[in-house]
Amino acid sequence: MKLSRRNFIKASAATGGVILAGCAASKPAMNAMAEAKAQPSSPGTGDWIPTTCQGCTAWCPVEVYVQNGRATKVRGNQLSKANNGYCCPRGHLIIHQLYDPDRIKVPMKRTNPQKGRGVDPKFVPISWDEALDIVADKMMELRNNNEPHKFMYMRGRYSATATELLYGTVPKLFGTPHAYSHSALCAEAEKMGPGYTQGFFGYRDYDLEKTRCLVIWGCDPLSSNRQVPNAIHKFGKILDQGTVIAVDPRLSASASKAHEWLPLKPGSDGALASSIAHLLLAEGLWNKEFVGDFKGGKNLFVPGQTVDEESFAEKETYGVVKWWNIELKDKTPAWGEKETLIPAEQIARVARVMGKAAPATAVWMGPGAAMHPRGTYSAMAVHALNGLVGSIDAEGGVLQELKPPLGDFAKIDPYKDETATHFGHEKKLDGRGGIDMPAMMKAKAGSGVVTNNVANGMLKDPEAVKVFLSSWSNFNFSATGAHRWDEAMARVPFFVHMVTNPAEMTQFADIVLPATYNAAEGLSVISNKANMHAHASIQQPVVKRLWDVKQEETEVVWLLAEKLKARGFSKIHDYYAGEFKDPETGKAPTNADEFAEIVARISSAPMWMPKEPLKGDRIDGWEEFKKKGIYNTEKYPYKKNWGKFKTETKKFEFYSETLKKTFSEFAEKKKTGIDAILEASGYTARGELAFVPHYEPPKRHGSLSEYPFDFIDYKSRLNREGRSQNTTGYQEFKKVDSGDTSWDDVLKMNPVDGKKLGLKTGDRVKISSTTGSITTTLKLWEGVRPGTVAKCFGQGHWAYGQVAAKDYAKAQPRGGNNNELLVDDYDRLSGATARNGGFTGVRVEKI
Structure with missing residues (x-):
């Protein structure tokens, strides 16, 4: 490579600076990617400025200490009820990333038409004006040729703002169905557990303060999984007052401190869950307040025997006897030992601990239990244990969520023209809704995104995408079967990448747009939950931007909308300029900076200028919100959803009428049977078994003889x-x-x-x-x-x-x-990428 990637890191310049054959013909006036030299900060005082960490999906409210204009330290927001004022090791890396000398600092343009892994893009620096002119011209070519559906946007990490402004607005108003989130790469399959039992397709919260038995299943809350600071803060108390059980084939940080470690055979989570459920029922350890009891008072759950459904009076649940008869009656701990390789006596021991601590038993399920080719049923089986022990919305148990009062943006439908309406209904590239990819998130077939399958769609139809825009993404590195993304991206005629660093995916870009490091340079509002509270916290600039970077969700889309308007397509700009008004003054934005602030003010206004008194924090105005950085809701009320679960029966469903209805509607639409859908999608269940939590034997790629x-x-x-x-x-x-x-x-x-x-x-x-x-x-x-x-x-x-x-x-x-x-594979009922459960076999050889 004549121009090294190290030189690529140094190649951008705001004015001049031509790089030829790896040497600078003249020294750039601004070395756009040169190393950032630390400015000495004298001892003394500084300011703690609130913002939001974006290091994981905990989205912790944090504060950055700024001295002499430079960020120097990070801590949790002291007002946050989600993380108790702490942050995990990830938070402290904010400073490292903010001042990373290898960040992209100005827009750049590719000059080498060849694309591929290891191919030098020969990027040269250009201005934002030139970069967006090029992007707008390429987009207008599609519009003018009646091919708007050949424009695609994919997002990686995002804020709540992006859902409406970039992900939701630009593709829909432009006229394409191709808008895909990264979410199916993360942990979507685990949502199917609570989704098809209690009607909640989301990530759970936990009452760790009062938990007496914490079952950590397929995750490591001390290291990852959505609320690390809160888990670290509460973990010691749980160890003191109760029992910690870790289910994981690897000795994670959590497992290393647990009272019980169950290193099960990968992919056998459903078998372990069924064995635990069997014992809880056979020994009468289910929670009677939540589940109910036999009418005669005698426990009729006898191993190997069916039970008359009429003999049991359920309370907040539905179908427990059906579940026993269809799946559980023969799933003893001895059977579980054969499938999971966990001793039967240990299975029985932990089941009894769970039952005796109930309802203050929280089964914390993570992607390890569900992100594999048959993960939906594993997720249902593991989460169903929360139903049996009665921990759903219970003290010390597993909670759904509260939501902070965020402001809504205006509907975009009035701004859709005929072209957008017509081409927006073209077939999606990710295969969702096919008989072999039901993607039944939120109890509707075809509603789940199948992120990783987009590469396959692009390879099958190289003409499907001509202009590709993506932000905060790196699918060439982060998606399984990564080589497919290299092949697909090499064929894309025009690719625009909005990122902070020159990632693997960036090497295939035609235009590179340098994004703000949003935890310290962006402006947005982020919402989440933890520790029995929901919150909304601000992301805001804590220091002056060192380089010519822009926020992709607000600033870039405004500037792009202006460029498109100048070329005759004004709908996106009309929507932004016409519908986004300052909630206090009514002023409409006139430039990108004003637009970014108005968007954040609209999102947060219900918290600092509420129409009615709120149950959570009181915040007096926008300036106080920026100063405090956070709004906390009231505490989650116990039994919040009892009697009104969002299932077909309004109860916690051990026999999922919700799943049965979704399957039936999909089968009718496809003019086939449910069993045929299961077969095409790679599941083993047939008949009634498909509607209850159950064990699906792991699917494995690679023979044991060749890949042991x-x-x-x-x-x-x-x-x-x-x-x-x-x-x-x-x-x-x-x-x-x-x-x-x-x-x-x-x-x-x-x-x-x-x-x-x-x-x-x-x-x-x-x-x-x-x-x-x-x-x-x-x-x-x-x-x-x-x-x-x-x-x-x-x-x-x-x-x-x-x-x-x-x-x-x-x-x-x-x-x-x-x-x-x-291997590139999926849990096809959810559309989630498979990456866990030992589904990939490998061999190991010394070199």
Whole structure:
């Protein structure tokens, strides 16, 4: 490569600066990606400025300490009830990312038409004006040629604002159905558990303060999974007052501190859940207040025997006897031992602990239990345990959610023209709603996004996408079967990437737009929940922007709308300028900065200028909201949804009439049977079994003879949405992940397996699956069960910067990317990407 990626990092300039053959013909007036030299800050006082961390989906309210105009420290927002004023290790990396010298600092244009992994894009710096002129011209070509549906937008991380302004508005008003969120790569399958039992398709909250038995299943709340600071803060108390049980084939941080560790065979979560449920019923340990009881008072749940449905009087649940008769009556702990490799006596022991602590037993399910090819039913089986122990909306249990009072934006329908209405109904690329991909999120077939399948759609129809816009994304690295994205992106005629750093996906871009680092430079309103409260917190600039970056959700879309209007398509601009008015003054925006602030003010206005008194915090005006940075709702009320669950029966459904109705409607639409849909989608259930939580044997790619190890993928506690690997802080403190090593990437293998293969710690090994191979360092570690190998996701970048990659100039990665091993497959009932459950078999060889 004549122009190295290191030179690419330095190649942008606001004015002048031409790079030829790897040498600067003249020194740029502003070295747009040069290293940021720290300015000395004198001892003394500074200011804590509130904003919101965007390092994971906890979206913690935080505060940044600013001295002499420079951010120096981070802590949790002291007013936050979600994180108790703390932040986790991810939060402290905000400073590292903000001042990352490898950030993209000005727009850039590709000059090399060839695209591919390791191909030098030969980017040159351009102005924002020129960049958006090019983008608008390409979009208008589609409009003028009656091809608006060949425009596609995909988002990675986003705020609540983006849902309406970028993700919701631009594609719909332009006239394309191709708007896809990253969410199906994350943890969508686990939503199917509460979704098809209690009608809540969302992530749960937990009353950890009063939990007496915490069952951590397929996740690690001390490291990841949506409310890390709160989990860390409460964990010690739970250990003191109750029992912690960890279900995970890997010794996670949580498992290392738990009273019971159940290192089950990957993918057998449904079997373990069914065995626990069997014992809870057989020994009369279900919660009578929530579930009900036998009319005669005698427990008729006898192993191996069916029960008359009329003999049981249910209260807040529906179908417990059906569930027993269809799935549970033979699923004893002894049976569970054969499927899960967990001793029957341990299964029985933890089931009794759960039952005796009920209803203050919280089963905290994560993606490890559900993100595999048959994950929907695992999610239902695991979450159904919360129903049996009566922990739903109970003291010490599992809660749904409260929501802060956010402002709504005006409807866009009046601004849709005939072209947008017509072409917006074209077939989507992600395959949702097919007989082999029902994607039945929110109890409606075709409603779930199938993010990773977009690459397959692009490969099948290379003409489907001509202009592709994406923000805060890196699917070439973050999606399983990553090579497919390399192939698909190499064929896209015109790609625009809005990001902070030059990621793998950026190397395929025609135009690169430098995004604000939103935790410290953007302006938005973020909402979430934790610790029995919902909250809305502000993201706002805490320091002056060092470089020519813009916020993708507000500033860029406004400027792009102006460019499109100048070319004859004004609908997007008309909507922004006509419907977005300052809630206090009624003033309409006239530029991008005003638009960004008005959007944030509209979103947050119900909290600082409410029409009626609120039950949560009191905030007196916009300036106080910016100063405090957060609004907390009232505390979640126990039994909030009892008697009014959003299911077909309004009860917690052990026999899911909700799922049955969704299946039936979909089958009728497709003119086929439910069993045919299950077969086409790769599930084993048939008949009535399809409507109850049950065990589906794991689907595996790769024979045991050729690929003998189950591969376990997990997330680093330093992994800021996959964007922290270019910081020295991430690399230096990588050892905080159980079994990992600083500045390296290790594959963990049980010493028993290592001895059989003649392998030792420190060996360089090649890991191969049916879809690809990577090389890394081996570490023998007792924290992974025999027959499995575990590797933390995060390393393996061949782009992103000089720290993330081993040799950025030669596109050589530091370690290996798990997604080059993981097979492209799905939990097809939800549309979620499969990445857990040991569904990818691998072999390990010394090199």
